Amino acid sequence: QQKVQQSPESLIVPEGAMTSLNCTFSDSASQYFAWYRQHSGKAPKALMSIFSNGEKEEGRFTIHLNKASLHFSLHIRDSQPSDSALYLCAVSDQGGRALIFGTGTTVSVSP
Amino acid sequence: AQTIHQWPVAEIKAVGSPLSLGCTIKGKSSPNLYWYWQATGGTLQQLFYSITVGQVESVVQLNLSASRPKDDQFILSTEKLLLSHSGFYLCAWRLGGQNTLYFGAGTRLSVL
Numbered sequence: 001q002q003k004v005q006q007s008p009e010s011l012i013v014p015e016g017a018m019t020s021l022n023c024t025f026s027d028s029a030s031q032y033f034a035w036y037r038q039h040s041g042k043a044p045k046a047l048m049s050i051f052s053n054g055e056k057e058e059g060r061f062t063i064h065l066n067k068a069s070l071h072f073s074l075h076i077r078d079s080q081p082s083d084s085a086l087y088l089c090a091v092s093d094q095g096g097r098a099l100i101f102g103t104g105t106t107v108s109v110s111p
Numbered sequence: 112a113q114t115i116h117q118w119p120v121a122e123i124k125a126v127g128s129p130l131s132l133g134c135t136i137k138g139k140s141s142p143n144l145y146w147y148w149q150a151t152g153g154t155l156q157q158l159f160y161s162i163t164v165g166q167v168e169s170v171v172q173l174n175l176s177a178s179r180p181k182d183d184q185f186i187l188s189t190e191k192l193l194l195s196h197s198g199f200y201l202c203a204w205r206l207g208g209q210n211t212l213y214f215g216a217g218t219r220l221s222v223l
Contacts, residue, residue, distance in 0.1 A: 032210045036212075043216050043217055044155065099210075100157070101156075
């Protein structure tokens with residue numbers, strides 16, 4: 001069973017700074033790696049995903065994947081108060097039946 | 112128009128009482144459907160998934176059951192609620208062969 005852990009548990013970031021979130025997983029056979037964002041009281045929404053080793057950038061968001069290290073990360077450039085949320089990383093399970101979510105990182109961006 | 116609709120929005124129930132939560136998907140043919148549970152501020156724990164009508168696989172039961180009576184409907188239920196059932200229940204869908212999960216707005220359940 002895939003195990004997915006996130007660090008840190010919570011983070012306070014000044015507005016305009018870089019936010020960096022980490023996710024480790026236990027099974028390198030997974031094919032799909034994603035970040036979801038959940039604002040308080042709302043449903044999670046997919047932010048970005050990646051399938052192979054490397055880096056992918058979309059606007060202020062960059063995702064890095066290193067399968068050999070069993071690690072992927074999300075970086076948010078020029079963080080805004082609207083980025084304050086719970087961030088969940090997700091990894092596909094072996095059978096592709098669903099996503100296994102990480103433990104979550106709560107991000108607060110202070111104006 | 113909203114693709115996924117969950118009901119009810121919130122419930123306050125007594126320990127030992129029954130529960131039924133529902134989820135309807137519109138405009139998508141034969142979606143894969145999922146139930147997740149989330150403790151306050153916590154991670155998403157997958158409960159059940161279904162790839163076709165009448166077939167439901169359990170991941171973690173937590174004294175709950177699920178059914179898919181129609182292609183566009185997924186039901187989560189129990190005959191006897193426990194305090195530990197409190198939390199946020201989320202239904203999600205995705206199309207076969209795709210990876211992104213799309214979540215409903217969720218049902219917040221308080222068991223007292």
